[in-house]
Amino acid sequence: MVRLPTIQIVGAQKAGTSAIAKWLFDGGYYRPLVFDGEPWYYSKEAHFFDIDWNYNRGLESYASRFFYDESPALDATPDTLAFAQRVRDTYERAGDNQVHKLKIIVILRDPVSRELSLYNHLAYACRKLDQSELTDWHKQVARSDGTIMTFNEFVRDVTMPALATNEVQDLGKGRSSRYGLYANHLKEWFRLFNRNQILVLSYDELCTAPERVQDRIQRFIGRTISGSLQEKINSNDSEEKFFKPSAEVKQCIETFMKAHNERLYQLLEENPGTVVEQRPFPRFHS
Numbered sequence: 001m002v003r004l005p006t007i008q009i010v011g012a013q014k015a016g017t018s019a020i021a022k023w024l025f026d027g028g029y030y031r032p033l034v035f036d037g038e039p040w041y042y043s044k045e046a047h048f049f050d051i052d053w054n055y056n057r058g059l060e061s062y063a064s065r066f067f068y069d070e071s072p073a074l075d076a077t078p079d080t081l082a083f084a085q086r087v088r089d090t091y092e093r094a095g096d097n098q099v100h101k102l103k104i105i106v107i108l109r110d111p112v113s114r115e116l117s118l119y120n121h122l123a124y125a126c127r128k129l130d131q132s133e134l135t136d137w138h139k140q141v142a143r144s145d146g147t148i149m150t151f152n153e154f155v156r157d158v159t160m161p162a163l164a165t166n167e168v169q170d171l172g173k174g175r176s177s178r179y180g181l182y183a184n185h186l187k188e189w190f191r192l193f194n195r196n197q198i199l200v201l202s203y204d205e206l207c208t209a210p211e212r213v214q215d216r217i218q219r220f221i222g223r224t225i226s227g228s229l230q231e232k233i234n235s236n237d238s239e240e241k242f243f244k245p246s247a248e249v250k251q252c253i254e255t256f257m258k259a260h261n262e263r264l265y266q267l268l269e270e271n272p273g274t275v276v277e278q279r280p281f282p283r284f285h286s
Helices: 015-028 061-065 080-081 086-092 110-128 151-163 182-192 203-208 208-222 247-270
Strands: 005-009 102-108 197-201
Touching: 005 080, 005 086, 005 197, 015 208, 061 086, 061 203, 086 110, 086 182, 102 182, 102 203, 102 208, 110 151, 110 247, 151 247, 182 197, 182 247, 197 208, 203 208
Parallel strands: 005 102, 102 197
Antiparallel strands: none
16 A cells, blocks of 8 residues: 545646645645656645656655655645546556545636636746746746737637647647636546545635635545635736736637536536635626
C-alpha cells in the first residue's frame, strides 16, 4: 500500500482553489513537498496527473511529496480537472481501497469572469516576472513582439480556438480555456468515481457566503477545520488589470458556452451528489 492524499481539489483554474487549499493547509492538511528545481507553487499543486514527466515518475515519487506522520494530505492542482482517469488509475494502484475513500472537490465559476481572471493572471505574470520564469503557458497572452494582447485579442486568438477543439487533455495553447467546458470533464469524474465522493461548489457562493462553503466542505470531509475560509476576489491589484469585457466579447463567449452550460446544469441535476452540495446548482451570471 502506498499512501496518497485524502483530498484532491481538481479545479477549476481561477475559481478559488487557492483560497480553499490555503484554509485546509492552515487547518492541518499537509502541503506537497517541493523538489529541487521545481517552482514554488508546487507547495500547493503537485502537477502529477497533468504533466507527463511527473506522472511517468510513478506512484512512489508522487507519494513521497506528502507524508511525515499520520496527518492527512491534500493536492490542489486545478489542471487535474481534465485527468480523471489518471487519478482513478493511480488511486487503484495505491491499494487499501483509497480509490473509494478519496474526497474530490470541484469549484465552478462563470466562464466569462473566469476567462477574464485568467487573462489578468497571465498578463500580470508577463509584466512582472523575469523572462527566465515565464513559461509557454504565461506567454500565450503575448503578441509576437512580446507586448501584451488586449482581452479582446486574447479571446479571439486563444480562447475561442481552444474552446472549438475536442482535445480536452491537450496541454497546448489555450488549455486553461478548455477547463471551462465543465460538463465534458465532470462527466468523466462521475463515471469513474462514486458521485458522493465528489463535492461540486459554486464560486459565486464562495465570494458571497464563504461560511456556507466552509460548512459544506467540513461536512463533506468529516472534519472541523480551524480558521475562516475567505476568497479575495481579484486580489491582484495591478493598475493594468482589465476589469470588464466588452459587450461583444462577453456575448461571444456566452453564446459559445450556452449549450455547454446547459449540459452542465442537466448533468448535475441528473447526477445528484452528497446532501451537503448546493442543489440546484446556481446558474452562471457574468
